[in-house]
Amino acid sequence: MANGRLFLIPSPLGDHDPAEVMPRQVLERIKSVRRYVVEETRTARRFLSAAGLKGHIGELEFRELNEHTRPEEVEALLALFTAPDGSPTDVGLISEAGLPAVADPGAALVALCHQRGIQVVPLVGPSSLMLALMASGLNGQSFAFRGYLPAKNEDRKKAIRDIEAQSAKYDQTEIFIETPYRNDSMMADLLMVLKPTTRLCVAADITNPGETIITKTVKRWRQEPVSIGRRPCVFLLLA
């Protein structure tokens, strides 16, 4: 039995026309791939429809891979790479927003593909982390992504102190995210805990209307505080 390939298909960070932020290699590829592993079917259908498959969504096959998927269910997804007649079948992996297998559970499928010798092909698209990093003006030659910091107050303050120390030790930009409804309490903790000379970048609504990317020292943020509100936001700091 021959295997197809796994295409890692990015999706937009907002509700705009996918062609704005997707290169031709993506818009062409989705015309040939018929089987998709997606974080949420509803969002993936909406994206593929807007990206040029309007009227053809019914011809596609969707399977979900998200935080509820058990390891043996990921294993079962490998059957998608072969058609009933044994011929190789390509599969697309799509996350909720941005690059699949970066800050989502898709990496488990990619890892399995490597174990089984299935070719993995990443396609170009929007990465909120990289767009924030390049626009921050902070150190792009050394950086670390920390995912979500702890949600509880004292744990979070300790985590902020820890990553500021790491940043100073390695001259490394620290990147992290927060669930939107906690953005402003995160910002308050950052301004309370960080040193005045540390540079802090707030990057909200990247690639969307109202995109705001501002880097200032903590001292200046304290003088000119902002409300971020419930917008998707990436935080970056360099001590």
Place this chain on the structure above:
Amino acid sequence: MANGRLFLIPSPLGDHDPAEVMPRQVLERIKSVRRYVVEETRTARRFLSAAGLKGHIGELEFRELNEHTRPEEVEALLALFTAPDGSPTDVGLISEAGLPAVADPGAALVALCHQRGIQVVPLVGPSSLMLALMASGLNGQSFAFRGYLPAKNEDRKKAIRDIEAQSAKYDQTEIFIETPYRNDSMMADLLMVLKPTTRLCVAADITNPGETIITKTVKRWRQEPVSIGRRPCVFLLLA
């Protein structure tokens, strides 16, 4: 005097048609920007010409920002954001390949723009680091980019041990690059120094013909070694 904006304009990772990997927002934006800060003028002209400006390169203004640029010369680039008549002028920043201001000296100009209140707008394009990370199947929820490791033999082995320990401590994917002619000696050192259970990904010629992205344990790499040769390559490991 009013200021224009700084657009961060990605470029392809290889010699193919830029439209393959550049979304519409990039191909449209370069039609309106007339002033560019680039890592090397010759490469930037070739990219802009291939991206749709063939026959119009003579109308553009280029200034270089690279490892030879002194801080006071970066400061002087701010004059580009205002036309002689005082009207605001947009500027594009382009690196040798991929995303500007990530693994190149462009971040110095971005940082200055933030200090002067000049708006910075990142555009979507190929990032060898993110494409390698998503296709590696390694941890995408926590990762660090280390740039180049030391070139000298014993220093490099120590650096490899250090980042393997960091990877284990933080469950963090470690990403690093090497100058192409040293790829194979880097690979030899990695296979000598790393633990057999550590997973190592070699991602070469990303987005180009011959793209090779393979993740295996160090134990399996030792059984099936490869020659990478002088191809652009990203290394990733997870202990």
